[in-house]
Amino acid sequence: MARAFLKIVAGAKQGLNVPLTEDAELLIGRSKGDLILDDTMISGQHAKLKFKDGAWQLRDLGSTNGTMVDGRLTREATLRPGAEITVGNTRLVLLISTEEETAADLAEQPNPPHAELAWLLEEELVELKGSPERTGSAADAIGQDLRLPPGLNALVEVVAGQDTGKVFRFTRGNVVVGRKMGEIPLSDPEASRRHAVIELFGREMIFLRDLGSTNGTFHNGRKVSAARLRAGDTIGVGKTVMRLNITL
Secondary structure (H helix, E strand, O other): OEEEEEEEEEOOOOOOEEEEOOOOOEEEEOOOOOEEOOOOOOOOOOEEEEEEOOEEEEEEOOOOOOEEEOOEEEOEEEEOOOOEEEEOOEEEEEEEEEOOOOHHHHHHOOOOHHHHHHHHHHHHHHHHOOOOOOOOOHHHHHHOOOOOOOOOEEEEEEEEOOOOOOEEEOOOOEEEEEEOOEOEEEOOOOOOOOOEEEEEEEOOEEEEEEOOOOOOEEEOOEEEOEEEEOOOOEEEEOOEEEEEEEEO
């Protein structure tokens, strides 16, 4: 069984997590819907999200300013884990935690997927209560510190390129990869200044997103705009290749 939710990473209600259920549609709008966002660029009834044929489907409802998925304007799209949805000035990321492990496997893990999901939902919602709604650009959202989930120790090791042998340990939940800047500063001239971001929401919820780089971002050798990462996966930026390691 998979558990899914939308995380608002920029715009109205930034920081809020919205749980999704497979048997109910989620209507997004400014004046009507299940998720109401105070954003003048969003239509009254803007878009609808529903689970169909084993995947999450997003449909624009004839909005004035359109709906984007991973930076592309779309009327209808099938979403993959880590997909970024933009409605007006609000950006949301689809997070999915799969629970394929056996009960014995989960018992051995210090923070099993369902526990990580519960921690994230409760922590973020508590922080939001009593606080004014926050707005900001995509760059602002990426720059804000996302706490590293409890018990999650992660790092990337450079296995190819000018920085081969370097190890970068994660001390926060959102890590920017860039040319001589960010939490993972690379010497690679083919890397953009702000090339990609790795976001850690839990052991089973680690995502890689390209930040509009010039030469693209690669996951296990395949060019992607967004992808879900697992331990041992490789991340390609320019001529640099890094491997993700997760330790207990």
